[in-house]
Amino acid sequence: MALIDLSRKEVHCKIVYYGPGRGGKTTNLLYIYNAMNNGVRGKMLTIETKGDRTLFFDLLPLNLGKVNGFDVRIQLYTVPGQTIYEATRKLVLKGVDGVVFVADSLRVRREKNIESFNDLKKNLTEYGLSIEEIPLVLQYNKRDLANSAIPTLSVDELESDLNNELKAITFEATATKGIGVFETLKEISKNTIRYVVKKHLLADI
């Protein structure tokens, strides 16, 4: 849940990177953490699994500093993508203000993408949120593989599977090389700030 403390002039938002296992959620955060200036990003909290899957979650706090007298902070979370970690995913999603859905472009992961997306919808609903309402950015990761012999999904197929009705903003990405990573981050951050301000400040007017 976003925190807007007018007395202390603080705005805190929570963005969750959601998606199937091995899709590149942690890689997104790792890229941001390693490529960004030290002054902006905080310490990344992660359970080191030597390239293996996320066991619990990753957390990367970002600090925008003082904006118009407000201390603005954004916390980036990832969820463990594997199906068995359903409870953890739901827990991490609690109080979410914005979601990046990282879809895997590998053709073999097509079903997993859809399954994870439906899982996201279901979990949001259980928290009284709607996927149509919450800020959402879709990231189609591993697009570099589209130029290789590895069978990949086309952007049209990904759109048809995940974004047919929502028409959310999408980015093609190769998280390992940072392509599309910051574009995704900027977009979801702006959308989330707008959403939070609208929801919490405008509602009071």
Place this chain on the structure above:
Amino acid sequence: MDQKEKLNEIRVFTEEVEGTIDSLFNPAKKIEIDPVTNEVREVMPEPVDEEAVEFELESAPSVSDAPSAEESDSVELDLTLELESEVDSSTETTAPPEEWLRKIQEHMMTLEWEVTPEIIENFSHTLKEPITGLPEDIAVLPDLMVQALSILRSETDNSAGSVLPALKLGLQALEKYISDTDHETKAAHATEAAVKALKKIVSGGQDSRESESETTQAQETVQTAGAPSASDIQDHTADLVAGDTPSLDLDEASLGLTPASEGMGAGTTLAEDIMEHLEVLRKSTEKIAPVEALLAGREGLEKLYKLLHGLRTDLESERKKLCQAVGVDFVPVQVEKSAVHPQQSAPAKAAGHESHVPVNEGPEQLFITHCDGVKVAFLPQEVCCHFKASSKMIKKSLKNGSFALAQLKKWPWSKISKLVSGELASLDDKALQKLTLPVKGFQGSEKASSGEKRWGIALFKNNRGAVLFVDDEPQLVAPSKDSESELITLESLSRSAA
């Protein structure tokens, strides 16, 4: 503050936050993340690469109202098209090795992630592409890899464990040759190892476990090929380990510790670890030994004794092997000789049971003599004294069924304590003068009436004693194979009496 003012303030705030996001959320440096290990490496700025331009175009947001990540224009699009057509035309004849290798690397990664017929098919297809400039010994690799893939396709469940490492070896050898031309000798080694592993898979004659183990060994060889040589690591490690464990250094090399610094550090740690393990093994063996000794000779605990004895000997044997492997002197743990269980080591003649003193496992020395013409042995730790016995003394003792130690005195003023050893020697003379020991016979007390004996032997241990009369003077000798004798102990005598 009125509503309009408040709305305006919120709008300004939102715009300022968005502006801050735009200015702050940018990469300060270019990095790449290894998709397998998550290892981060910094990428040095390179001159403009056409392929990158092509990809950047594709990575632009697909929704028109999204902020554009990259700019595009028609000139670059033309360039992309030209590049694609170039690649296509070259593939028809022969693909450049680097491009071909990149595809194989991708196939390998996909295959490691998931094994499907489709992936295998694509992999095989790429391997079959004609490649320029591969020498004959390297050129055999793609063929072998294709064959290995066909085995993988036919028996996915059973063969994946051994085929994948072999394929990886093949890939590593190709990488060595194509991208590391300065190390042709090392590439040759890598190729040899890969060909060997792949041939094993293709021949299919080997047991899968054996094949896996050999593949692993070969993989280590390939890794070592690109790393400092075994002798390099050995030299560095020897300095650190102070030359104590020369044979250990070779093992480190075979462990595939690639960077020299890592090799050195790990070498020291490995040596320390092994020495630590050896110490733990020694201490464990030492702890077992007294318990084993305690159980020895205890009736009803033979199985437990056997178990501990086996455990100790196994540990000792493993410790010995390890010591030999690392070039450290092996010092066996000393086990009390009495720890040898009579029933196991000295298949003791427990008075009345046929048994023989074992040669290798028994005590180092025994008192040997004859009793009724039969060669008998006594444990030195039980023998307190032996003495020449007159027929009068024998008769008297046999009549009473006991032997008074006072009879040992040759003169009224001589001291008995000087004539005895072992536990009896610790008693004072007065106590010894009053002490009488039961007289026992060889096959039991009923046969102790023979008056032919000339020597007496007194046994005493743990407040239990006996005197036997024997044919000749007991001699302390080391038991030998060709002089087996029947062992008489206090234990066997008491069992016999019972």
